[in-house]
Amino acid sequence: MRFNVAQLLKRATGSSRRYQMREGVEDLDLELVIREPLVGQIEMVRTVDGILVRGELTTALELRCDRCLEPLIQEVEFKIEEEFRPALDMSTGAQLPYDEEEMRIDEHHIIDLTELIRQSIFLALPMHPVCRLNCFGFCDRCGQNLNEGACDCSESMVDPRLEILRKLK
Ligand SMILES: [Zn+2]
Ligand SMILES: [Zn+2]
Incomplete structure (x- = not known):
């Protein structure tokens, strides 16, 4: 889930690009059993400070029913919206200061969405999944x-x- 945004960084504020995403993410996290590829659309918009990444994605995971403990397949839908800021100044090549919390565009102009998507999936999981309503x-x-x-x-x-x-x- 790595995107090279060197070209987009050179464009004017407000310029955007869309990507159709369909990617196997079985290895995303040891705690997650992901059963369907990640599918959806991502939009990247050049902002004053960096690039805003927006998207709507779906996948499906294997979870356990909270009541009977049988495995079940849970479809998970989630949105992402996060601004990534460059590690380097595009015009001077100088290292830019940043804080740890920030999502970064690395020095090769790559946006890596893996961590954002991993966190988003965890947030989208139901607290008490059930295999059927009347389990x-x-x-x-x-x-x-x-x-x-x-x-x-x-x-x-x-x-x-x-x-x-x-x-x-
Ligand atoms: Zn159940
Ligand atoms: Zn009994």
């Missing part, structure tokens, strides 16, 4: 996945007083 989860006594059927625990948890009534019938 029953699993029994906290025997561990049975209750979507696959009821376990015997629920019966043995019947109130003994009700059990007596049932026998009287």
